[in-house]
Every structure is written in structure tokens, then in C-alpha cells.
Amino acid sequence: MRAVLLLIRFLTIATTTVSIGLCNGNMAGPCNEGEKQALLTFKQHLKDPANRLSSWVGEEDSNCCNWTGVVCDNLTGHVLELHLGNSNSLLNSNTSLGGKVSRSLLSLKHLNYLDLSNNDFQGIQIPKFFGSLISLRYLNLSKAGFEGIIPHQLGNLTSLRYLCLGDYKLKVENLQWVSGLSHLEHLDMSSADLSKASDWLQVTNMLPSLKELHLFGCGLYHIPSLPLINFNSLAILDLSANVFTSLMPKWVFSLRNLVSLSLNNCGFQGPIPSNPQNITSLREIDFSWNNLSLPIPAWLFNHKDLTSLNLGYNFLGGTIPDGIANMTGLKVLNLETNLFTSTIPKWLYSFSNLESLILSGNHLQGEILSSIGNLTSIVTLRLNDNQFEGKIPKSLVKLCKLVDLDLSMNNFTVGKASEIIESLSSVCPSDRMKSLSLRYCNLSGHLTEKIRDFKNLSYLDLSGNSISGPIPVSLGNLSFLVKLDISDNQFNGTLPETIGQLKMLTNLDISYNSLEGVVSEVHFTYLSRLEEFSAKGNSMTLNTSRSWLPPFQLQHLYLDSWHLGPELPNWLQGQALLWTLSLPNTGVSGIVPTWFWNLSSQLVYLNISHNQLCGEVQDMVVGPSVVIDLGSNQFNGSLPLVSSTVHMLDLSNSSFSGSVSRFFCHNMHEPKQLFLLHLGKNLLTGKIPECWMNWQNLEVVNFEGNHLTGNIPRSMGYLLNLKSLQLRNNHLSGELPSSLQNCTKLSVVDLGGNKFVGSLPLWIGSLSDLLVLNFRSNKLQGSIPSELCNLINLQILDLADNNISGTIPRCFHKFSAMATLSKSNSPNILLYDIYSCGRYIVEAILVTKGREVEYREILGLVTSMDLSNNIISGDIPEELTSLLRLRTLNLSENLLTGRIPSNIGNMRRVESLDFSMNQLDGEIPQSMTSLTFLSHLNLSHNNLTGRIPESTQLQSLDESSFIGNKLCGPPLEEKCGAKSVIPAAVEQDRGYNLVEDKWFYLSLGLGFRFGFWSFLGFLLTNMPWSIVFSRFLNRIVQKIYGVIC
Template sequence: MSSSFTLLDICLSPRLSVVLDLGDYSEREVESLQWISGLSQLQHLDMSGANLSKASDWLRVTNTRPSLVENLHMSGCGLYHIPGGIANMTNLKFLYLDLNSISSIPKWLYRLSHLQSLILSFNFFHGEISSSLGNLTSIVNLDISWNYLNGSVSEIFESFSRRTSGQIESLNLFGNNLSGQLTDKLDNFEKLRDLDLSNNSISGPLPPSFGNLSCLEYLSIGDNNLTGVVSQLHFTNLTRLVEFDARGNSLTLETTPHWLPPFQLEMLILDYWHLEPSELPMWLQSQTQLRVLSMPNTRISGTIPTWLWNFSSQLEYIDLSENKLYGEVRIFRSSPFSEIFLGSNQFNGSLPLVSSTVGLLDLSNSSFSGTLFHFFCNNNSEPKALSFLHLGNNLLSGKIPECLRNWKKLSAVNLDSNNLIGNIPRSLGYLHSLQYLHLRKNHLHGELPPYLKKCTYLTILDLSYNKFLGKIPMWIGTSLSNLRVLSLRSNQFHGHIPYKLCDLTYLQILDLAHNNLSGRMPRCLHNFTAMTISSENTLPIDSLRENANVVTKGREVKYGSSLLSLAIILDLSDNIISGEIPEELSSLICLQSVNLSYNLLSGRIPPKIGDMRRLESLDLSRNQLCGQIAPSMSRLTFLSALNLSYNNLTGEIPKSTQLQSLDQSSFIGNKLCGPPLEVNCSNTNGTVPPVADQKHGGSDLLEDGWFYLSLGLGFLFGFWSVLGSLLLNLPWSIVFNRFLNSIVKKLYGVIVEHF
């Protein structure tokens, strides 16, 4: 429609409207379109994006000549059913109903014998795919992807007659619930260019008849249950094949060393295949147009051949991770903004130099050694495109260099599980785009530097298992307001938990365990908004390659980006935190795991703890909690791990399916009765015999407490007078401070518990 005409002009001149595009209605709610019925010459109607949930009635108006309509676009129109008026459009050739909420396909749709293109993707279609598909005798392009349709994949292919199958050019069945094996009678689909069967449950072998689809350009069969051997025979006549995506199957590729493929691929994705022989295929050298090469976890072994280093200059994406490659990695020549993933292999030697155009680089989980200086500080004059860097779990040593400041586009840095030493360098403060910083399991020390507050986009900050000390700075809560994960676990932090941490409204994982933190738990816990609202309202983790290590239910788990968005965890265990558990903890109703064990907490378990309905793991063991177990705890129906042992709890264990199914060890070291304990409440006359506290070996703690206190104080005075001069040296100071804290923590626990 010419931009010089208005909707009023069209209504007054119905014969003018051969093509009508309602782009102006995009994203608006339309209540009536009956005026369209006056457009007697209408052939093409595009209403994509307009909300027609209340206006599809226009198709039932009879003033139009529906037989003239050939092209109808109703993508993303908020439809819950296919309007029945479409049945009268007997000459319809192109029908787009994707991105709606339609759940069923009416039988009359298969009678539209002139349909050439039918797009039904991204809906809620369910049930079996009808064999009536074969009645669409003019169909060329069929897309029913991203639905919930069932059916046998072989029957779908067989439902098309010889005449129909011979004209189909594009068939997209991605993301349904199709099952069964593929038919070996594919020869009739002689014009098929684009075939997508991925993300279904198709099983069995890949039939050799695939090799006869001579027009095939794009083939995707990934994420199914295919098994068996794929040989050169399967590619015999695929001279036009450009993209081949078969990831996530249990297929084996067998080719001869000197095989020359008939195709020129741009994309090859064989994730989780088995290659025979188990080496990078020599025939890859012939693929001069290849841009994407993905072969992770394909059992490839040996060194990277020399030809790949020159070959890499044309690749935009290469993934050879999770294999058995070894040796040194040479300089990568790469195309602009390329992505290189070589993690989880057996490489050794120094880190390679990479082109300044590399955008993502993963060299994790190998045996690279040496310092970071050579990698970061070579050719600093060149602008760096690198945004994602993963060098974790190697043998790297030395300090993090100051020249890191030249890599200003870095948004994710993972250096965890190495042998790095020294302080956090000032250079990190120059990475203003930094979102993910992993430095866990190194030998870094010192206080957290204030220049880290400049990284205001930080989403994940993991400094666990190092030797950082001092107080947790207030600026974490004020400057790093985007934090989703904060882990300072197993360091030497002391002092109170700063109340400003409560300003981290997006925080989902807070792990301050195994430090020397003291004082009371902050009462502002209810400000952790992400812990109080449902997970669908929390922010997603942007990077698909991002992950974090989380301790829950007593074990460490690595969460990928998808699960990380759902994890909500609080761990303050093994500190010197005292006082009562604040009532505000009960307001964090989305918490899945809470660990407050090995502290000096007293008072009662919060009575409203049962409001935390999503709680799966709760550990309050080895504190000085008293009174009865809160009756509301019986409402924690998801609870699978509970530890209340070694407190001063009394009375009967509340009755619930969850609590009675737990092991007795969850409750020992208290004065409790009732199942799952063998102590019968009716026979105790209100008292329960004490159980020896294994925390202190069951000895006379009052007597031993005074003994250890006098022994410890005497030792400290003697030790200070003899070695005081050595404390002027920083490393000695760090060691001694840790030693003092550990002794004070134990003695303080003895005194508070028994006095």
C-alpha cells in the first residue's frame, strides 16, 4: 500500500486495495476489523504484530470476496484458535500463523489445496500430526516447529504422496515430540533444500537414502536419539550441502583418510559424535568455505595438525573442547570476532598468543603453565576484541599483570583453580564492562581493593578459596548493585557482615562461609528482593557459557547459566556469628538452601520458617539454638536435607511426611523425641536424656573449657613475645592472624556455650 493513502481512502475506494499492510496496528489491541470486509479486491493482507485476540471476527463477514485472498500474514496476533473464516479462502497460497497461542489444527485446513507455504511455528499445537498433510497437494514450504505435536516421523514422510513430496522444498519439524525411525524412502523428495528434524525423539540409524537428496542445502537432525554408523555413502550426492548440524546424537562417523567430500560446507556441527579414526578428519582441509566447526566430545586425540593453524583464519567459530588433544597450542590466526573453545583437553606449555580479533576464548581444564604476562602484555598497542576469557583449572602461576587494563572489552574473566599469587591488580578496575569475575581457588591475598568498585556491571563475583582478609567492604553493596552471585567463601574476612550488602536487591547466591565473621546476622535480609520473589521475575544470566560453583546439601555443584538463574542460596556457615536468627530470614520465601551451621547462634528457630516453602536444604547444626522445633517446619514439603544436630533443642519433632522420612542424624545432639528418633515422647515425662556432643568429644566441657582457655592465653603471650618481631613481615602476619582467629573462635565457642 502506498504511503500516500490513508485507511479512510482505502475504505472509500475498495477496489484500490489489492495489498494491505497494517503495520500501524503493530502491538496494539484491535477490537474490530469489520471495515476490511468492504475491500472486495483484497489479495494480500499482513496484520503481523497486531493484537487480534478480540478482532478475528472480521473473517466471518461476507461482503468480501475471500476467494481472491492469496497471502495472509497473522504472525504474533495473540490468536488462540485459527479463525474459521480462513476456510473460505479457497485460493490461499501463503498462510502465516506463527507466534500465536493456537492449540489445535482444524481439519478444514488440510482442504486448502492451493496452499504453497504454511507457517505454524511457535504455537501450542498438541496431539498427533494428521496424515491429512498429504492433502496439501500444492505445499512447498511447511513449518510446524516449536510445538508439542506427536507422531511417527516415518509416517509423516510417507503421508506425502509421490506428487506432493516431489515439490516440497522446505520441511521444518524442529522442537516437537516426534518419535520412531526415519524412513529409507526419501528419494521422492527430490527438490528438498531445507530439512530440520532436530530436538525430537527420533531414534535408529540415519538411512543411506539421505545421500540421494541432491538439492539438500541445510540439514539439521541434532538433539535426537539417533544411533549407528554414518559413512561416506550418506553424502554421495549431497553436492549442494552447505550446513550440517547433527549435534547431540550417538552416531559414529567413519571415513577413509583420503576421502574427498562432494560438498563445500559453511557449517559443520557434530557435537558428541564418535569419529573413526579418532583424529581431526583430513578432509576438513578441502572445506575452504567453512565458517563454523564444532566437534566437542567426539573422542578426538593426538596433537592439533599443522594445517589447522593456517585453516583457522577463515573460521568464525571453532569448538574442539572435551576431547583428548594434547601438546602445545600455537598462534591462532582468526577472522574478526571469532570464538575459540579448546577447553577440557590435555594441552600443556605456555598460553598461546591469539589474534586481537578473537572475541571468545576458552582454554580451561588443561595443563597450561607459566605466567599470564606473556598472554596479556604482548602487542598491547593493538585494540583487543576479547570479551570472554576462560583460563580456569590450569597450572598458571605468578601475578595477574597490570597490562590487563588494555583488554577493555572483557566482560567475563575466569582464572579460577590456578596457582596465582599477589593482590587483585589495579588493572581490573579499568575493565568497566566486566560482568563475570572468577578468581576462586588461587593463592591471592590482601584486602579487597576499592578500585574494584568501578566494575559496576559485575553480576558474578567469586573470590572463594583464597587468602583475602580484612573486613567485607561497604562499597560492595553500594557500587556493585547488579550482583547476582557473591562468593567470598573460605578466606580470612573478619568483622560484622555489613548491612549495606542488603542493598543487593538482585542477589540470589550469598556465600560467606568459612571465614571469621562475627556479630549478629543483619536484620535487613528482607531487602534481598530476588530471594523473596519468584524466579521468573529475576534477571537472566546473559552469557550462555557462564557458570558458577555453588555449595548446597553439603556438596559443591557447578551450575550452568540456565540453572544459575534459578538457584537461590544463603550460606553463612563456619563463622563466629552470634545472637538470634532474625525473623526476617523467614521472608526470603524463595530460598532453596540455607546453611548457618558451625556458628554461635542462640535463641529459637524462627516460628515462621515454614513460610519458606521452596526450601530444599536447611542446616542449623552445631549452634546453641534452644526451645522446640518450630511447628511450621512441617510445611516444608520440598525439604530433602535437614541438619539440626548438636544444639539445645527440646520437645517433640513436628509430624510431617518430610521430617519423619529424614535420618536420625538430622536431630542427634539435642533433647528431642518422637520419630524418626527412637525416643518415645510418652515415656520421657517431659525430659529427654542428653546425647554426647561429638563436637567436643563428649568430655567435661566446663572443666576442659577453663583448661584450654588458660593454656591458650599462656601460649599466646609466650608466642607473641618470642616471635613478635617476625610479624613485621606480611606473610607471617597473614599466617599468624589466621592462627589467632582459629583459636579465639574455638575458645569463644566453649565459653559462650557453657557460661
């Protein structure tokens, strides 16, 4: 099939060119003097940094027919062709021609071939005078740096057979000028902007000689129907990477001479059209990157001569269709990233002509059979990202033509890395292999020195396994290696110095191993092409001289947790191409040098967190920065201004001080891209300003642990994308602004430790995505609104330490996330992974089991309700016991009465339960023995009676959990009587129900009046003692209240 396509292209070009052997001009006579001068003038206007046209000189004996890129007529000496395309553009942009295109080319009256492709004319327009080169049969201006509107004068070139204008900076208003090119056989306008050319199909359909049409990535959005088809000669059609988002057009499947059809990445939906009209010539099909679904039509399976079928990146599922078994001529089969769930069908193992098999990214199961060894023609085999089990088949050794093997991300049983490597080189010559990926394949053991036999490897990925031992020294022998990834293993020892011999290496990733020792300049001796070095998560020390100049220009550098101190490496200032720099927890300290802040202006990602850096931070208002993480250092001074391009900014846990107004109100007219802002745990003061209108992309705002005062600004209601608002532990006051109800995406609201007043606003119940609600330690009052029960996703509710009254709403049983398992498997509530380099997880501080705990990594698994230290009355609703997923429940220090719900044992996941300092009575329910996860229980200081139920859990608790009641039995020393209940008469004698006891306690309180007020002054000046005493006083008041009532 490939030969057929090549033949078509050769015939197209052959009709317009002389044999390429004439390019050197050795067989041509002397060139025309006028044309020679025209070429010299043309050269004079060009920029030629690589001196490609050095042979173009004006000496009398210089024959222009012998010049580089010039082809002349053998008899007349007229210039026929100019081959000035840049074949080295991908390797070296300095070889590109540029400058201006001189009109002197018009003197080349016989010019029929002009190639200026892959140069850099730096945005000039395609010269209109090209339309006067009427002898042209071949014109290639693709990727030449031309820009703007394609001149319609090109429509005058009626002799054109080949026209290539592919460049993303070119555009057209319409294609009417193409309609006159009746001899055109090859049209390529890939990447040019044709979005306004609604006539593109109408015009191209009328080109009777057209054999190839390439409109890749042209911004086309509509593909109309075609009642009359004139594409009689069309053999190759490529409409890939456009945005049709419709059904596939049926007329495409009526093109009888079509050989190759590429419709990938077009947004096509639904099934592939059925009943095509006689397209038996078709050899290559690429429908990948669409939204296609089943069924695959039968006609497709009847194409036994089809050599290439690509249906990757669609929504095809079920078993791999058996109809493909008929397509025995296939050389390329690509079904990657679909929804196939079957095993590899047995018939597929018999496709001996198959050269490329790509089934990656599905849900394929079972074992890979040993008959995989029958695919003896296979060159590319990618089975990665599936659910294959069993062992990696040893029969892979029979695939002697294999160049590219990827078995990554499967569920293979544990295998030895050394055995796999040795077996792959045991039968066939291992020097054929160029790409080997076995990441996350459950490999263990050591990596053998036999890896040196794969001497032509350019890509080696063994990441995500359990390979241990030293890194083989022989890796340094793989002289063609471009990418090496052995991250996330258990390699130990030092980094071998032979790594420095890999002259072709561009990407090196040794992150997350157990490597140690010193890395010196020797390790980088010949790594002049190195672009990315990732070595985070190792205990290594970088030891280079202060004057060291590395041979490389890095783009990405990750040295997290290395020992770099005490200073930032001086050689970094010479890294002019650096985009990503990650140096957290590296022991660097001191004031950041000016050159480093200058370097940061070119970075997209900067992380120097968790060090001991100090001083003021310069403004970073220029540059392409996306992520800036300076958190957990010792920086001081005012907050720096940052570029509007920044997406994530972390300046937390330092000593920044002063107002935040300059930061938020600077450049108010400029919209900000920031969506994550963490300024927590600093020394910031003053009010939060009303400048939030231009920060509407914010999703996370964290000001916790500062000294901010005043109200929450109303303009925060503009943050419609806000998901997390954390303002805890400041000095904020007033009522919550009603404008916050506009922030309907809120998942986390943590306003604890402030001085907010008023009642809980009813609109909070409308925040349906809310997962965490924390108003702990404020001055809220009033009752809990029933609207709160609408928060069915709520996992954490903390209203402790306020003045909330009323009863516990019985509708709390509607908190579905506290009752059933979460729909999400993620342990994180909000996780931000910025371009796989910046990572931020929203955290919450909860008081559980009597102590403060910060939850971050597993916050999504935590469920908690804390209503303690309020003045809530009434009973504990039986409905609370339906919250079966609740792990922490604290109702202590309230005025709750009645009995503990009898079904409390249903809450089997509860780990911490605190009902202390209330007025609960009755017995402890027997069902409490079912709480097998319970590790913290406090029922102290209530009016509970009777025997403590017997269970391993309850009897293992400290007796302080039960004191201040009328209970008996272990762990208390009080033994129970025969009836296991203290007699009612005794209870009455010991209780608080006698009138005499009431007056006794009242007079006792009055007797201590003067002593109390004297002591109070001392308490008010000593905060820890005042907290202890306030809780003691609360218990006394509850006792008195209980006596009187």
C-alpha cells in the same frame, strides 16, 4: 492483480525497446562497420571468464547484429541495444563480465538500451561519459559491481524512461541531477546510499511521468510532508527497508493511481492513517516489519479488489479483524508474527481465491477446522509457531494446489508421522509439494517409505518430534531435496547410504537421534552441493581413508560426540569454505597438526573441546574467529594470542601455565571484541595485570582454579559490561578495589577460596543486579553491612569460613529473590548462545548438605545462604523465616544464642538446614514438622532441650543431626519422660552453669596445654587433619566461652 503490474512494467519497457525477438539479430541488416569496431574495442577492455562474448569476432563476414546481446535497427543496421546483463549471476559468479568500460561506446550514437546489470566491475566508478549517451531510453547498472558516487552527468540523459542504479556500494550527495529527467517512468535506486540526499522526495515528486519508484534500503531516515503532490502517474511505490521511525506519511494515501505500496521494514509506528483520499486503484499493500498497532482503519477493509495484504511483523493483537471478511478478492494474506490471540475465524475458511495464507508466529488457539479443506486455491499455508490444539486436520488432503505447508511448533495431540505423510499423498498428487515443515508437531511412530512419493520436495523438516525407527531408505529418491532436517527425534539404526544420492542437498541435519554405526565415503558420493552437515548427539563412527577427498566444500560441520579418533580427520584441510567446525568429545588425541591451526584462521566458530589433544596452541591473531572453544583438553604452554574479533574464548580445564600478562597486554592499542573469557582450571601463575582498559566488552571472566597471586587490578573497573566475575580457588589477596563498584551490571561475583582481607565493602550493596555473592574461605572480618540488604535479587549468599563478626542483619528479609518466586522462568542465571552454535552457562559451586555441588543448568532455581564458620553472635532473626523460597540455610559453627525461630516452619521449600555448633537453647519448634522438603538437618552441639517434634521428616534423619544437645525422642535412643521435657534440675546438673563446672573445663584445658602444642606441629604439616582439628578446637573454644560468659 499480478497481471496489472506486469502490464505496467511491459508498457514501460516496450516504449524503449524493440521486440526481444530481435536480440539474436537474425532479421537485421549488416551492422555499421564503425560501430562494429567500437564493440570490439569495448570487448577488448572487458574480462569475460565464461566467454559469453565469444560471438564477438572481427572477421569480415561477421555481422555484429548477430552477436550475443546486440540488437540493431532492421533498416539502418545501427546498434540500438546492448543486453549484457548476467542472468546467471546467482548461480555462477564466474559468468560475470568485469574489467573496464571503454569510451568506445560513445561511437554508438543510436544506442537507446544498455543493460550491464548483475556483473562484477570490481568497484570501478560508473563512467561519467555515460552521460553523453544521449539517445539512451533504458539504462540498467544494478548490482554490476560499480562503486562510489553516481555521476551527476547521468542527468543529461533526458530521453531516459528506465533508470536502474541499485547497488549498496553506490551513493549520492543529492538527487538534483534527476530533476531534468522529465520522461522518466521507472526509477530504481534500491540499496544505494541516499542518506545525504535530503531532497529525494522533492525531486522525485517533480517527475511528471514517473510510474514506478523503488528506493528499497537507501538509508533514508526522514520522510517529509508533501503539501503539493505531483505523483499523478505513480503506480508502484517501494520505500521499504529505510529507517523513518515515524508515523506513516498521510500524503502516500493520496496517490490516486497507486496500485502497489510497499512500506515494509521502515520503523513506522502507531496506527495506519485513516480517511485516505480516493486510492481505489490499490491492489497490493505491504506494511510488514514495522511497529504498527491497532486499530486497523475501516477504509482498508473496504478494498474488495485488494489482492495482497501483508501486515506481518507488527504489534497487532486481539482477534483477527472481521473486516478482512469483506476483502473477498484477496489472494495473499500475511499476518505473521503479530499478537493475535483468537482462533482462525470461520469466514476465513471460505476464501476460495486465497493462494497464500500466512498466520505464523502469533498466539492463535483452538483447533484448525476441517473446513480448511475449502481453501482449494491455496498454494502456501503457514500456520506454524502458534498454540493450535487437536489433531492435524485430515481435510488438508483436499488442497491439491498446495506447494508449501508449515504447521510447525503447535500443540497438536499426538499423531502418527506415517499417517500424516500417507494422507497428504492419498487424494492429490504429492509431487506438487515442494516444502513440508512439521517440526515440533508431536508426531510419533515410524516415518513411512511413502515419503518417496513427494519426489519434488526441496525442503523437508520433521525435527523436534518423537519419530522412531530407521531412517527410510527411500529418502534417497527425493532427488530435488535441498534441505533435510530430522534432528531431535528418536531415529535409530544406521544412516542409509542412499542419502549419498541426493545431488541437490545443501543442508543435512540428523542431530540428536539414536543413530549408530559407521558412516563411510559412500554416504557422501554425490553430495557435491552439501554446505552444512549437522549430526551431533549420535553414537556414530566416521570411517574414511586418509587420502579421501570429499566431493563437497562445507561451510558448517557439527560432529559432536562422534567417534573420529585417534586423529583429526585429514580431509578437513581441503575444506576451504569452512566457517563452523564443531568436534567436541570425539575421541581425537595427540598434538594438533599445523594444517589444522592454519585452517582455524578461516573459521568463525571452532569447538574441539573435551578431547585428549595436547601440545602448545599456536597464536590465532588472524581470521574472522568469533567463538573458540579448546576447553577440557591437555594443552600446555603459555596462553595463545587470539584475534580481536573473537567474542567467546574457552581455554579452561587444560594445563596452560605461566603468566597471563602477555595475553592481556599484547596490542594494547587495539580494542577487543571478547565478551566471554574462561581460563579456569589451568596452571596459570603470577599477578593479574593492569591491562583491562581495552577489554571493555567483557561480560564473563572466569579464572577459577589457577595459582594467581596479588590483588585484583583496579583497571577491572573499566569492565562496565561485566556480569560474571569468577576468581575462586586462587591465591589472590588484599582488599577488593573500589573501582569494581563501576561494574554495575554484575550478576555473579565468586571470589571464594582466596586470601582477601578487610571487611565487606559497603558499595557491594549498590550492585542491584547481583544474583550470586560468594566470598567463602577468605580472611574477611568485621560485621555484615546492612547495605547488603539492598540486593533484592540475590539468590545465593556465601560468606562461610571467614572471620566475620557481629550479628545477622534483620533486614535480610529484603532478599526478595529468596522470599518469592523468580520473575524469570529460565533455570540458567547467565546463558550465552552464540549464533546458535556456541553455548556457555555460568556455573557456581555451593556447599550444601555437607558437600560441594556445582550448579549450572539449574543455577537460576537455586537459593542458598551460608554464613557458617565465622564468629557471628546474637540470635537467629525471626525475619529470616520470611525467606520462603530459600532452599539451603547454613549458620553452623558460629556463636549464635537464643532459640530457633518459632516460625521456622514457614520456610517450606528449605531442603538443607544447619544450625550446628552454636549455643542455641530451648526446644525445637513444633513448626519444623512442616518442612516436608527437608532432607538434611544438623542441630548438633547446641544447648537444645526437650522432645524432638514428631514428623516423618525429622524421625527419618540420622541421630547425628541432634547429638550434643539435651534432646529426647526418636531418632535418639534417649526416651522422653511423662512431661516430654527433661526436668530443669536434671538439666542444671547436666549443664554448664555451675561455677565448679566452669573451673573444671578451664583446668582441663590447661592440663592438656603441653600435649596440645606438641600435637599442633603435626597438624600444621597435614592439611586434612588440620581442618578437622580446627573445627574441633572451635567447638571447645565456644564451650569455654559459654562457661565463662
